[in-house]
Amino acid sequence: MKALLVIFDGLGDRPVKQLGYKTPLQVAEKPNLDKLSVTGIKGIMDTIAPGVRPGSAPAHLAIFGYDPYKYYTGRGIFEALGMGLDIREGDVVFRFNFATVDEEMRVVDRRAGRIKRYTEDLAEALNTIEIPGVELIFKEAVEHRGVLVLRGEGLSWKVSDVDPGKTGFKVKMCKPLDGSLEALRTAEIVNKVVAESYRVLKDHWVNKDRISRGLPPANIILPRGASISTKVKGFKERYKLRAYCVAGGTLYKGVAKFVGMEVLNVPGATGTYGTDYDAKVHAAVRALKDGDFVYLHFKPTDLAGEDGDFRRKVDIIQRIDKALEPILSLEDTLVVITADHSTPCSIKTHSADPVPIMICGEEVRRDGVKGFDEISAARGGLGRIRGLHLMPILLDLMNLTEKYGA
């Protein structure tokens, strides 16, 4: 038996007054999910724990069966992995912004005017920086963002942020967050890196050009969110499952790679409102021919929640439902429909409201609950579960678990 795990990012919601105190998922027309629901068992899920507002990366780790309190140190390594960087065990990874500082190291613009072009040239210059005893990798990401990898012996992720978080403040010194020599050394390296980044970037041709056009120069990098790469047993080794990921966003690809999934490159899968839903569903269905487990991620439900646009959220759910039609004819495959967290339109950010979940398949108990939303799912046969429970439950339904005791 195979399994398809479909995550609607930020799907869960709270009642919307303009929708008659229903949630977007409650009012959306979703004939394909309705059909699926007949063969399924429903429930609600705290991806981390009741009352804990999940970040996307720890929520996904939990859903994949990896305790985030053990494996999550920060978002950086997942971003780096998702960007395709070759991250090794022990690497310390920061996210950074290209930013603008004045000569006194005061932050003038935390995003260097949301610089969009030529950051690969800036990264190339940064990659000339040499600091004895440590290997440095700089890689530009979307717009003003990037990641910095420190590689070598005796490093720690227990160091503070350099980014002051506000303009008008001086660049902060990176400080050790525990008493270890490793943290002290890492903080010193980061401070050198930041100083060197200013030296390398301030007269770079990209910035001369920006200044000549009245744009803020990207003359420094501000690392934050140190995280460390730990080695984990991936899906193959841990669950004996060959797993694939179909996602647009870097972070989701990164978490998938972290747990040993093969990340498929699907043209049109962007992780934005403009993503090609059909292309992704087809890619997932194709991947199921070869793979045992496919993780299919849709970002726009979360984006609509963060925009507070409940009508758009309804539309997106309906659009995804339509795209999901091919999965109705999958054979010998468990289909899971759920979310990593709720993103209520009323608060425009993640919340801890449990997400609805439905597990469908021939072998699954039919709980008689028709349709799929936050309210009806709570009356389903699955009850209220945790994110970390999902993989054991799936493995058992796939008959891949061993008996405990005799």
Next chain:
Amino acid sequence: MKALLVIFDGLGDRPVKQLGYKTPLQVAEKPNLDKLSVTGIKGIMDTIAPGVRPGSAPAHLAIFGYDPYKYYTGRGIFEALGMGLDIREGDVVFRFNFATVDEEMRVVDRRAGRIKRYTEDLAEALNTIEIPGVELIFKEAVEHRGVLVLRGEGLSWKVSDVDPGKTGFKVKMCKPLDGSLEALRTAEIVNKVVAESYRVLKDHWVNKDRISRGLPPANIILPRGASISTKVKGFKERYKLRAYCVAGGTLYKGVAKFVGMEVLNVPGATGTYGTDYDAKVHAAVRALKDGDFVYLHFKPTDLAGEDGDFRRKVDIIQRIDKALEPILSLEDTLVVITADHSTPCSIKTHSADPVPIMICGEEVRRDGVKGFDEISAARGGLGRIRGLHLMPILLDLMNLTEKYGA
């Protein structure tokens, strides 16, 4: 957003044959709770854990978000706090009975004929007792009850009870319950205190008077239930909530004070059948103007359960429902209706049957379950939660939680 937490003490019940195998909560007419239920999400809650019969103090600690297995050592410190004593970190507190012993230290009456008057004079005499190296505070409570505080360095709460629990037995020696020097020393102090109490009380004018009237003299104190005061972060520091307590019973006031609530003195709030329900509700509503969180406690549902008087329990629920009318017009306020434990009329004591819970407010998912009782609540959108989950869930609905990870 603010929150009002209403605890009906011992509300949960088991089916009562004379009520057609329904619970008192099921048969009670409660139009105000019914109205509230429309805007709410329901569930059932194990205040401690499934199958664990909760004492009132640990149940309340859990509901307030404080793990009782970490913070609960005994009832004494909560009684002492609720009586208004200035309890400090490290104080060891005992509950005691004024009792009657014969000259051989054999207990004749464990409650000294349920002595009701002049115990403050007896306590005054006890407070003349001096034992080197430790400060002693004796304070009378309701009827034959009192509390004893030991204050000083090197004390332990790991000591046994002096009260033999039955008449006809000799007063027991207090013994250390672990191998520590502190427990040994504390046990020695307690034994001295008990001996001294007999010396001070036996010829006290109150007792001479009692003997002359044929009443058993309160000629000794029998300490039991040693507990230690630990320092905790209160609601203000831990949750950033200014919290108030409206309760009649000493124990509930004490737990509230322990977690940093301000305890309001409401005339007519007695913690007995005769309590003034309306005065309490009005005080709670008033407190919400200034405070962020109000805990409102009603004792009589538990009293009726302990009396096995199911008809009275129905009446009390109806009476409280009536009194709760003003909370229907609260704005921007979460209202929680629940209990600390079940007190089934059939067994006249606490049970581990989960309690019904309902969380109501504009931002809360509407689960379509009408009304509020043990059975319908179990079909609600909240599922089955633990007492320790309640505060995280409330804080999240109040949008006071931080995201875990990114």
